[in-house]
Amino acid sequence: MAVVGYGHxxxxxxxxxNMAELAWEAIKEALETSGLEPKDIExxxxxxxxxxxxxxxxxxxxxxxxxxxxxxxxxxEAACASGSAAVASAYEAVASGMADIAIAVGIEKMNxxxxxxxxxxxxxxxxxxxxxxxxxxxxxxxxxxxxxxYMARYGATEEDLCQVAVKNHYYASMNPKAQFQRKIxxxxxxxxxYIAWPVKLYxxxxxxxxxxxxxxxxxxxxxxLTDSPVWIHxxxxxxxxxxxxxxxxxxxxxxxxxxxxxAYKRAGLEPENTARYFDAAEVHDCFTIxxxxxxxxxxxxxxxxxxxxxxxxxxxxxxxxxxxxxxGLKAKGHPIGATGVSMxxxxxxxxxxKVEPGRQADIRKGLVIAHxxxxxxxxxxxxxxxxxxxxxx
Amino acid sequence: MAVVGYGHxxxxxxxxxNMAELAWEAIKEALETSGLEPKDIExxxxxxxxxxxxxxxxxxxxxxxxxxxxxxxxxxEAACASGSAAVASAYEAVASGMADIAIAVGIEKMNxxxxxxxxxxxxxxxxxxxxxxxxxxxxxxxxxxxxxxYMARYGATEEDLCQVAVKNHYYASMNPKAQFQRKIxxxxxxxxxYIAWPVKLYxxxxxxxxxxxxxxxxxxxxxxLTDSPVWIHxxxxxxxxxxxxxxxxxxxxxxxxxxxxxAYKRAGLEPENTARYFDAAEVHDCFTIxxxxxxxxxxxxxxxxxxxxxxxxxxxxxxxxxxxxxxGLKAKGHPIGATGVSMxxxxxxxxxxKVEPGRQADIRKGLVIAHxxxxxxxxxxxxxxxxxxxxxx
Numbered sequence: 001m002a003v004v005g006y007g008h009x010x011x012x013x014x015x016x017x018n019m020a021e022l023a024w025e026a027i028k029e030a031l032e033t034s035g036l037e038p039k040d041i042e043x044x045x046x047x048x049x050x051x052x053x054x055x056x057x058x059x060x061x062x063x064x065x066x067x068x069x070x071x072x073x074x075x076x077e078a079a080c081a082s083g084s085a086a087v088a089s090a091y092e093a094v095a096s097g098m099a100d101i102a103i104a105v106g107i108e109k110m111n112x113x114x115x116x117x118x119x120x121x122x123x124x125x126x127x128x129x130x131x132x133x134x135x136x137x138x139x140x141x142x143x144x145x146x147x148x149x150y151m152a153r154y155g156a157t158e159e160d161l162c163q164v165a166v167k168n169h170y171y172a173s174m175n176p177k178a179q180f181q182r183k184i185x186x187x188x189x190x191x192x193x194y195i196a197w198p199v200k201l202y203x204x205x206x207x208x209x210x211x212x213x214x215x216x217x218x219x220x221x222x223x224x225l226t227d228s229p230v231w232i233h234x235x236x237x238x239x240x241x242x243x244x245x246x247x248x249x250x251x252x253x254x255x256x257x258x259x260x261x262x263a264y265k266r267a268g269l270e271p272e273n274t275a276r277y278f279d280a281a282e283v284h285d286c287f288t289i290x291x292x293x294x295x296x297x298x299x300x301x302x303x304x305x306x307x308x309x310x311x312x313x314x315x316x317x318x319x320x321x322x323x324x325x326x327x328g329l330k331a332k333g334h335p336i337g338a339t340g341v342s343m344x345x346x347x348x349x350x351x352x353x354k355v356e357p358g359r360q361a362d363i364r365k366g367l368v369i370a371h372x373x374x375x376x377x378x379x380x381x382x383x384x385x386x387x388x389x390x391x392x393x
Numbered sequence: 394m395a396v397v398g399y400g401h402x403x404x405x406x407x408x409x410x411n412m413a414e415l416a417w418e419a420i421k422e423a424l425e426t427s428g429l430e431p432k433d434i435e436x437x438x439x440x441x442x443x444x445x446x447x448x449x450x451x452x453x454x455x456x457x458x459x460x461x462x463x464x465x466x467x468x469x470e471a472a473c474a475s476g477s478a479a480v481a482s483a484y485e486a487v488a489s490g491m492a493d494i495a496i497a498v499g500i501e502k503m504n505x506x507x508x509x510x511x512x513x514x515x516x517x518x519x520x521x522x523x524x525x526x527x528x529x530x531x532x533x534x535x536x537x538x539x540x541x542x543y544m545a546r547y548g549a550t551e552e553d554l555c556q557v558a559v560k561n562h563y564y565a566s567m568n569p570k571a572q573f574q575r576k577i578x579x580x581x582x583x584x585x586x587y588i589a590w591p592v593k594l595y596x597x598x599x600x601x602x603x604x605x606x607x608x609x610x611x612x613x614x615x616x617x618l619t620d621s622p623v624w625i626h627x628x629x630x631x632x633x634x635x636x637x638x639x640x641x642x643x644x645x646x647x648x649x650x651x652x653x654x655x656a657y658k659r660a661g662l663e664p665e666n667t668a669r670y671f672d673a674a675e676v677h678d679c680f681t682i683x684x685x686x687x688x689x690x691x692x693x694x695x696x697x698x699x700x701x702x703x704x705x706x707x708x709x710x711x712x713x714x715x716x717x718x719x720x721g722l723k724a725k726g727h728p729i730g731a732t733g734v735s736m737x738x739x740x741x742x743x744x745x746x747k748v749e750p751g752r753q754a755d756i757r758k759g760l761v762i763a764h765x766x767x768x769x770x771x772x773x774x775x776x777x778x779x780x781x782x783x784x785x786x
Contacts, residue, residue, distance in 0.1 A: 056444055057472055057768055077467065095485075096484070239464055242462075243457065
């Protein structure tokens, strides 16, 4: 199965459009790049975490505005991995023979609610009853637990984490769709205020409105539609405990590790030392510590070595493996339902040499990888895309 | 692909359990009837419309409590058809080869919120901005529009609609899992207060807490697990406009008609005069008018003839086609995310002669059909199950 079209709205504070209009920006581009019209789409999946919008059926409103009414349609939610769940759901619809052409749309309009409401709502993710209600934990607090555990065990510093932000802002500065289009220096991050020690303002992804869409097609149809399909080599998915108190380890995310193992197995790749396989990666840097854990959970390097990649600049272009050349959640922005779809759209464009020159990866191996986490490791998806059709196994 | 296990909680006001405990009632029975343990399940889909719960990630909480942590997991929403969307999603996961054994869980705990809040939230379904905000329409109001259009065009009466309620309460009185376990007479319904003319209290489904679960398995695995698999012959899905103002017709639901056509085509059945194919049907009677429209949208009879089935008692046992022998949404109850899964669990039991004697259908043809609508025709799913394995086409 192949990605045959990709679309992406500008991310940011998008009070200039309503939810349906914002989704249409991405859907329109996905249709154009695939050479299709709405009538050609046979199956629609919409990712939206919701909760801040007064519209309880976002999928139907988005589908109607885009001219997709009548098609099989449903909404998926897997917290901040909702977008990847939509891509997986569209993949399964096509792979199961229910459709030949499916579109996965991710949309979130978070700035409709006041920021404290959004922060509270996100904070409830996990186990509301035990963790939010009793401890008052919000998301920066959750990831601060991971950061302190990681720093204590492996010796990473706040500077290491801030260097992730510096890198991702650098690449976002070249991405016209990114929420933050300016570079920052280490000092700016280090001097930014603490949200939950050691997590600072500049370690944190913003509250974002945005949409992304990808069109998937069966092999037979993809070959008719395009000379340059991007093939889905594998999708791995897994979940984690609701309660953080039931996790075994706080320096990595078990769900992401399981999802990576599943994706590597299906793609026929060894799960160790995996940076060698890929030209680029998009990983879930909702906080800078999350990007460091992603390096390890994906097996790019061994456990406890992730921050050394940052120190050595190995995740810039030209390094061991370029990560988040889009700017990542940190600087491109993180419209929850759109993020996972955005990763697939971005990596498709990377493989096809369609991104801005300064942030275009060297495509030599022809494989790329996406890593999308929901909640604090409650959900995880790992998706591998390639220029060559995967070998049948 | 086959249904190899089915579970169903008691429906009603379930303040005796929390959300995870309620879901577990259904999951436990589904595991027991399939002879499986949580570790055997490879893929989990949870249907939950949410909005009335303080738990924003219901799927992870449900999965953790049921011992399903680690598996691929996501939540689906298709309004009141969310349960069918979960079954379809689990079906696609298995049919695509992503899993051999998947569980679809539907769960809703609506009584956590005060009734006016629930009614307002449901009322927002459709197009919130245009219809709820401006006209103050709630769900009884929406279905009252359909009822008046249908009655005006075809000559159906309020008595006809109330007869649907009488039938469904009759069967619910024999269903120990139903919310309402007492019969009503026509007078009780006719004298009940108007909610939105001509829809009366007894024309309306209640606010319900409940859960249901089904386990699906690939053909190969199903044959190992059980001597009596129930085969999924087809699933058809479709969507409708967000705005009711953009609908062409108000005496039927276009989405349900499209979903039925798709299901019949995949199952190799002619779409007319379809009552002849089935031993029983479960249809979406959120209001009594909805059951009458379902008869026609499913092609049991021609347009405008549905209420005559009611007058003639043709949808009782022994009639042309018995409908809602479970009690339906009207009397069994309608816990939104659970309803579609409940239909599949119920019909599986009907085919296997596992329901209470008074409401057990005569199984002669070996085929049954489920019809599940989301919103006011925003989503629709039609699912056909059978005792014989479907012929390859």
